[in-house]
Amino acid sequence: MSILINENTKVLIQGITGSFGARHASLSLAYGTKVVAGVTPGKGGQLFENTVPIFNGVADAVRETGATASAIFVPPPFAADAILEAADAGVELIVCITEGIPVMDMMRVKEAIKGLPVRLVGPNCPGLVTPGYGEKSHGGCRIGIAPGYIHKRGNVGVVSRSGTLTYEAVFQLTQLGYGQSTCVGIGGDPINGTSHLDVLQMFNEDPETEAIIMIGEIGGTAEVEAARWAKKNCKKPIAGFIAGATAPPGRRMGHAGAIVGGEEDTAEAKKRILAECGIAVAETPSDMATTLLARWGK
Numbered sequence: 001m002s003i004l005i006n007e008n009t010k011v012l013i014q015g016i017t018g019s020f021g022a023r024h025a026s027l028s029l030a031y032g033t034k035v036v037a038g039v040t041p042g043k044g045g046q047l048f049e050n051t052v053p054i055f056n057g058v059a060d061a062v063r064e065t066g067a068t069a070s071a072i073f074v075p076p077p078f079a080a081d082a083i084l085e086a087a088d089a090g091v092e093l094i095v096c097i098t099e100g101i102p103v104m105d106m107m108r109v110k111e112a113i114k115g116l117p118v119r120l121v122g123p124n125c126p127g128l129v130t131p132g133y134g135e136k137s138h139g140g141c142r143i144g145i146a147p148g149y150i151h152k153r154g155n156v157g158v159v160s161r162s163g164t165l166t167y168e169a170v171f172q173l174t175q176l177g178y179g180q181s182t183c184v185g186i187g188g189d190p191i192n193g194t195s196h197l198d199v200l201q202m203f204n205e206d207p208e209t210e211a212i213i214m215i216g217e218i219g220g221t222a223e224v225e226a227a228r229w230a231k232k233n234c235k236k237p238i239a240g241f242i243a244g245a246t247a248p249p250g251r252r253m254g255h256a257g258a259i260v261g262g263e264e265d266t267a268e269a270k271k272r273i274l275a276e277c278g279i280a281v282a283e284t285p286s287d288m289a290t291t292l293l294a295r296w297g298k
Helices: 019-031 058-065 076-088 103-113 163-175 196-205 222-233 267-276 285-296
Strands: 010-014 034-039 052-055 069-072 093-096 119-121 127-130 141-144 153-160 180-185 211-217 238-243
Touching (some): 010 058, 019 069, 069 141, 153 163, 163 285, 196 211, 211 222
Parallel strands (some): 010 034, 153 211
Antiparallel strands (some): 127 141
């Protein structure tokens, strides 16, 4: 099993004809993902790479192809409306890759989708990968921008605010011979659709996932909330890493959400709380996989 996506997930790509969307649509197709539709207003009726039909709107794409997941590669001024269009069309999983969406736009989106049967991942995230088997990733699904070739099918779940650190953790695991069940990049914006806690709960219920790496950073309390939940509810071994130990208080570092605003927002406070909750804390990014393996007893 896996969480959120698998080899049967039918994916549509909003913004498939833009340079960024097109490049990653091609990579997802090569990975074995079932990309069944693209959406670009005004380009309906065309084909992407001579195989994927392009539609003018998401509703038409869903109705004609049965797509249940969407990857959004739409410029920031229009990305919020793209999310809402997908939600209105009944898309179950919306993965927004776009960086730089105004906070007020995301506040509007969060309010609009509240109570709807939709899962939003992102924005400003690398997306998700459920690895496939073998060199051609048979049985895999890639939504977003993560490099598929570093992944390996296995039993470790990875959740992270940082795209680059997601790839680092995945590569370390693969190099050591340990594969991943699903890797989820939730994004680093202050307002996003899916939290560390959401993903930990899904990993906890997934029988294929036997161990977890959780990667966070300064700013907000999401990692702390997830750790405290895990202490009471999760029996699977977890390793954590918190980026931003050297960041000066009050200054945004990298992600829009990476700014220390409270006593539990700092890297040191989060590391201390994670450790108190039974999570093995890696001191450097290069130690993430080995820290998990030590905690896991491997």
